[in-house]
Structures are given as structure tokens and as C-alpha cells.
Amino acid sequence: MPHNHEAILQKVRQELPTDELLCDLADLFKIFGDTTRVKILYALLESEMCVCAIADLLGMTQSAISHQLRILKDADLVGRRREGKTIYYHLSDEHVRTIVAQGFEHLIEEHTRRV
């Protein structure tokens, strides 16, 4: 007969957040899970930048950057400011710094464990 794990299942089921919340969480991390977006966020850690400057920096199309900035904006990870024809983007939240920093720490630990 298959083995039993009802006891643990009950306990975990109680503590597990709602499906909706867990999906939102995954969606948030999905945004960090793309090289282009991570690069943009990292650049904005240093300074606010306009779209074409970011495109220059990453060697990509203005269109590609605009698409990604829209995603970051929809997630409230960046904000923008207009100055004439130019639009400057900036981080909207200190959590970005913390999340990125924690990611780094894990990478470093993972790496040192391998040595």
C-alpha cells in the first residue's frame, strides 16, 4: 500500500497562503527572471536613465527596452518622469535593492559551497 502523509499534508495546507497570493509572488519573481530586465534594474540602481541610454548601454533596440520597461512599470518596480521629449526611469522601491541583494548572496554561497 502507498505510504501515508496525511498528518504533514494537513499541517502544510493550513499554513500555505492562497493560490492567488502565490501566483502573484511567482509573477513578481518572473519579472526578475530575465537578463534584460535584471540589467535594466541594476543600471537604475546607479542612476535614473532615459530609454535610449538604456538601449545604448545594453546594445539593444529602443523597442525591446520599451517593452521591458512597460513590464517593470506595470509591476510598480520602476517609475518615470518626463523632461521635455525625454522620459527618465528610476526604481520606485527599496525592495528591489533587497531582493537583488539576497539573490546575490545566494549565488555567492552556492559558489563557495562548490569549491
Add this chain to the structure above:
Amino acid sequence: MPHNHEAILQKVRQELPTDELLCDLADLFKIFGDTTRVKILYALLESEMCVCAIADLLGMTQSAISHQLRILKDADLVGRRREGKTIYYHLSDEHVRTIVAQGFEHLIEEHTRRV
């Protein structure tokens, strides 16, 4: 003529980590960016669990869970322990807790801002 942003570009270029590091970081977050994997990680926050218990909990195939666990294992986010025929998975790292917690905080702030 197009506007100039060489000054900022130089500064940002200096501070930007290597491409490889940024890719690794994105790859790490990519792992958190899937509902099934987030659920698994959240469950493991509460207790170590065997594969079929997780499959039960999420109402998914044992195969699907196994595939995802492999990805989590390859990223060193979970470890495992054998006990007879059963294999118990557990979190391998406290950073998982921190990263998830920060994600939550952002979601909450984002939500309160909207009200």
C-alpha cells in the same frame, strides 16, 4: 540631433557587474518565477516532504513535481534525504526564506499603494 547621455553611460558601465553574473542572477529568479515551484518552496518552508506528498498537496502529477524538484535541486535551493524507498526534500538555504519574504513585502506595499 539625438540627445547626449555619455556621462551617465560611463558611470553606469563602470558599476555594472559582468554579464555572466547578471545572467546567473536572472536564472536564479527565473526559478522563483513559476507558480508550481513557488508553492513547493513555500510548502518546504513548513516541513520537509516527500515527492508524492507534494504532488498530493498541489493536485499535480508525481512526474511534474519530480521535474520541478530537479530544477530546484540543480539550483541548490533544496536538498534531499533518503529513507527507504521514500525521498524527503527540504530547503537547503535560509536565503530562500529571505527572498520570498522580500517578494511578499513588495507585493503588500504595492497593494497598499493602490488603495
Add this chain to the structure above:
DNA sequence: CTCTCATATGAATACTTGCGCATATGATAG
């Protein structure tokens, strides 16, 4: 050895997504 339970894995499929092209919007200058 065989049989069964627990888990892992390869293949096929359906779905998602990042990118560039072409074009639209929006603001300023003249």
C-alpha cells in the same frame, strides 16, 4: 530471483515570451 512502491527521466505537445520591424503617439521647435 520477482513484485511493488517511490521516484526519475525522455519525448511530445501546448503554451508562453522576448525580440525586432514597422508604425503610432506625444512633445518641442520653427
Add this chain to the structure above:
DNA sequence: CTATCATATGCGCAAGTATTCATATGAGAG
């Protein structure tokens, strides 16, 4: 008004990926 610079967006394609099915591996019981 028109022309130009900066940015946004719809479309199409190529690449990636999460799932399931079928099957393989691996451990313990008898």
C-alpha cells in the same frame, strides 16, 4: 501647420518551458 526627436505599441516569429504520458531506475519485501 510641418518636421524631428523620444518613446510606445501591435504583430509575427523564434526560442524556451511546464505539463503529461510512458517508461526506466532503484530500494525493500518475500
